Amino acid sequence: MELLHSGKVRDVYADGEDLLLVTSDRISIYDVILPTPIPDKGKILTQLSLWWFEQLSDVIPNHVISSTDVPVEWAGRAIRCERLDMVMVECIARGYLAGSGLKEYEREKAITGIPLPDGLIEGSQLPEPIYTPTTKAAVGEGHDEFITFAEVQAKVGAEAAEELRSVTLEIYRKGQEIAAGKGIIIADTKIELGYAKDGTLKLGDELLTPDSSRFWSADEWKPGSTQRYLDKQFLRDWSSKLDWDRTAPGPEVPEEVVEATRNRYIEVYERLTGDTWR
Template sequence: MELLHSGKVRDVYADGGDLLLVASDRVSIYDVVLPTPIPEKGKILTQLSLWWFEQLADVIPNHVISSTDVPSEWAGRAIRCERLDMVMVECIARGYLAGSGLKEYERDGAVSGVALPPGLIEGSELPEPIFTPTTKAPVGEGHDEFMTFADVEEKVGKELAAELRRVTLEVYRRGQQVARDKGIIIADTKLELGFTKDGTLKLGDELLTPDSSRFWQADEWKPGSAQRYLDKQFLRDWATHNTDWDRTAPGPEIPAEVVDATRNRYIEVYERLTGASWS
């Protein structure tokens, strides 16, 4: 088995013609891996992704071959999957205004070239979900930049650009529908897509997790105020308001109580969405 890539959270191994995607307990914010892991985080991300892949298999196929045919030391946190030729576009859907989307709107009145009504504030629900793709910056080489839909068409062609937008918005729509029934708002989410050897477009990486999405407590949602975050935004806020960190490596050590609070949010999202107890 050969280690092909070690990312901020996942390690990718080659095993014959397959890949093993192993989710660690590492946590990154602002593109920096913090020195303190979040116990069981990798397992929670993996199991929640597997659940979502199954729920949304009728929207688009995914890269999963097996969640059990993996080395025992990685049980629960690894997926055996197909090799994909990844599309070099970050596919993002937004239904609410937050994060970098909010900053883009405040500057331009639009996100990824999609004009939005005036007067929106942090946490505002958008008139309808929008596709806000970004570039994919190599790890450690800068930040992703917003792309317009025309930029995506130029990069991958009109037909594929249209399919990326359709899939991203439909996955978001379906995921949001499921989550709202469980009292959770999915404010935005990021997808990774790629092609198999036979040219089939499939979902890869992770899906609708607290690392790739913003989850808010629905009954406490209020535009213009801090949401109750059920994702790693909680950790970003802790680092921003409780440390003097300048967002360069290695990052601050996370206190035990913040580790526990972060882990508990990940578990809460898993249990509420899937209906299964985490043990």
């Protein structure tokens, strides 16, 4: 097998016509890979993604070929998948105000050119979910930046841009509906989309995980205050108290913060799937 790409979290190998997507225990915040891994993170993300791919298969097909036909040393954290021509746009849906969306709203009273009502605060539910795409920066090449829908149209064409927006919002709506039944709010999420050889748009990478989404416990949701995050925002909040300029190398993560982060990943996995993490 040939290593094609090593990303912040995943390594991609070529195996004949297929790809092997191997998820590591690495964790990144602010586009910087931290030196301390989170035990079991790769397996949790892989298994949760596979669960979501199955739950949402009626919305859009995905790239999964097999989760078992992988080398034994990567069992549980690797997926054999189809090669896709990935869209060079980060497709993001937001239903609540948080993170970079909150900061953009505070500056512009809008996100990616979409006007929003006055008076929203951290954690506010938006009137309806919105599509807020960004650029897709490579590892070590800066940060993703918000772009407007018109800019997406210029990149990929009007028809493709509309399909990306429609699929992203439908994935979010259905995912949020499923999660709500488990007592979890999906505040926002990022998905990866690409085209198969026959031109079919398909989901790739990961789906609705604590790395790609903000998860909050519904019974603890309180607009105007910091939520109890069940995702890597917990790690971002920890790092914000450090004397760190958000550039590489990242800080070592203390053992108790590693454990608290791992516990949040396990909690959201168990609450969503109904399975006990082994």
